[in-house]
Amino acid sequence: MVDKIFLLYICVFKYRITLMGKLFNISEATNIAIHSMALISASKDELNATQIADMLKLSKNHVAKIMHILARQRFVSSTRGPKGGFKMLRKPDSISLLEIYELFEGTLEQDHCHRTDDICPFSDCVFGDVRQRLFHEFKTYYQNRMLSDLSLKY
16 A cells, blocks of 8 residues: 555645545646746746746746736736736735635635445544645645745756
């Protein structure tokens, strides 16, 4: 049997963490939002969707859609025109990764076993408490990790 903790660390980089049903889903939209906001917060100048897309090697159209959602939700402001772009409206140290995650994924809720005590023939859950531990570890990490904690490698 594959160690469930090891499975978590392998899967977290594939945008989906799956273990006995859907525990967490990190969509491409969430991934783009977090990366884009980290780039903008580290930049002295406004960045436009093309610049962000080029840096992240992503579709300009997809980045633009995500950035407009972030602008509507007042995370960033956008300026139109050839010298326009996006800049942070809030301080990066006031934005948790969980806040961004929940904007795109919805409220993070604990995944429960779909088997109930009256249906399941086992006295103890065959998966132990790994589901609860993974959920709490994931939520705590995203709650406590702020946008300002992310640093660029260049």
